[in-house]
Amino acid sequence: MKQVMEGSHAVSEAVRLARVQVISAYPITPQTHIVESLSEFYAEGSMDARFLCVESEHSALAALIGASSCGVRTFTATSSHGLALMHELLHWTAAARLPIVMAEVNRALGPGWNIWTDQTDSLSQRDTGWIQLYCEDGQEVLDTIFQAFRLAEMVNLPAMVVMDAFYLSHTYEPVDVPDQKRVDRFLPPIEPRIELDVENPCALSQLSPPTMFMELRHNIQIAMEHVPRCFKLVEDEFAALFNRRYGQMEPVHCDDAEIIMVVTGTAASTCREVISDLRSGGEKVGLLKIKMFRPFPKELIRKFLAPAQKVAVVDRNFSFGTSGIFAQEIKASLCNLDAHPFVFSYIAGLGG
Structure with a gap:
């Protein structure tokens, strides 16, 4: 109901x-x-x-x-x-x-x-x-x-x-x-x-x-x-x-994406709209929403992100002395591949 x-x-x-x-x-x-x-x-x-x-x-x-x-x-x-x-x-x-x-x-x-x-x-x-x-x-x-x-x-x-x-x-x-x-x-x-x-x-x-x-x-x-x-x-x-399913992560338009945004939580709702607007303008942009953080699903990360040219990780957190925590995990998952995308870490929305 x-x-x-x-x-x-x-x-x-x-x-x-x-x-x-x-x-x-x-x-x-x-x-x-x-x-x-x-x-x-x-x-x-x-x-x-x-x-x-x-x-x-x-x-x-x-x-x-x-x-x-x-x-x-x-x-x-x-x-x-x-x-x-x-x-x-x-x-x-x-x-x-x-x-x-x-x-x-x-x-x-x-x-x-x-x-x-x-x-x-x-x-x-x-x-x-x-x-x-x-x-x-x-x-x-x-x-x-x-x-x-x-x-x-x-x-x-x-x-x-x-x-x-x-x-x-x-x-x-x-x-x-x-x-x-x-x-x-x-x-x-x-x-x-x-x-x-x-x-x-x-x-x-x-x-x-x-x-x-x-x-x-x-x-x-x-x-x-x-x-x-x-x-x-x-x-x-x-x-x-x-009749509902979420998965360990949810790819949105990742199949042909040259740039993929990675987010988690409520930020995904906003990013869905952003991705839709960008794609309607001809940009090959995708979204990867991560649900499971521990254990971190490395194989799925490689599957969805490795083919892209660039990955923009939007973190609502920060580990002092390094970078956003999701960005760290993603870089570690991709580092041993023969070819992998550039991973950019963006910090947004700390404390609000």
């Missing part, structure tokens, strides 16, 4: 339909509307879950580590400094192989104090072992929450669903909200790999000697390498039920 809702409410509606069992969160602008809506669902009894009010984002993720270790489906949301405060436990969650799903609303890190869009908060956590999926609009946000739970529970890694502050989190638009029966067909109850049980005691995340530690980290990498294949399986099943 079509409903007009803001991006934050698309997240909370998806979490309710996903039958999440434990939610732990601490409010921070601009993600507050997500957990505010979920707390209302809990209070009115329309969601069968535990809702934990905690004193910080660090505690929010710590609580979910405990809950997820007991084998239940879990969710949290945060933004900016809240995500930074979680940093220690982001590593722990991935290393413990817990399929927690988080909505992360991109917001600048201060000072200067800023509550608007900047992807540096999520991208600075790129090495923690979380799957990262970036969304363009409210429909994609709702659908990606469902897909993130399926994907995380298949590979036993946490997943971050990322969306732009205000441009997406607070913008109202029509969203097709599916009924509970169809969601249940796509997203069955969790079958946990890890489940603490007082009747069958065991130890988790204990001291790991050097001979074991490297193997544990290697196993995370193996799981990450399985993500693209598993994501395709998830998307195929999702498309069969809901």
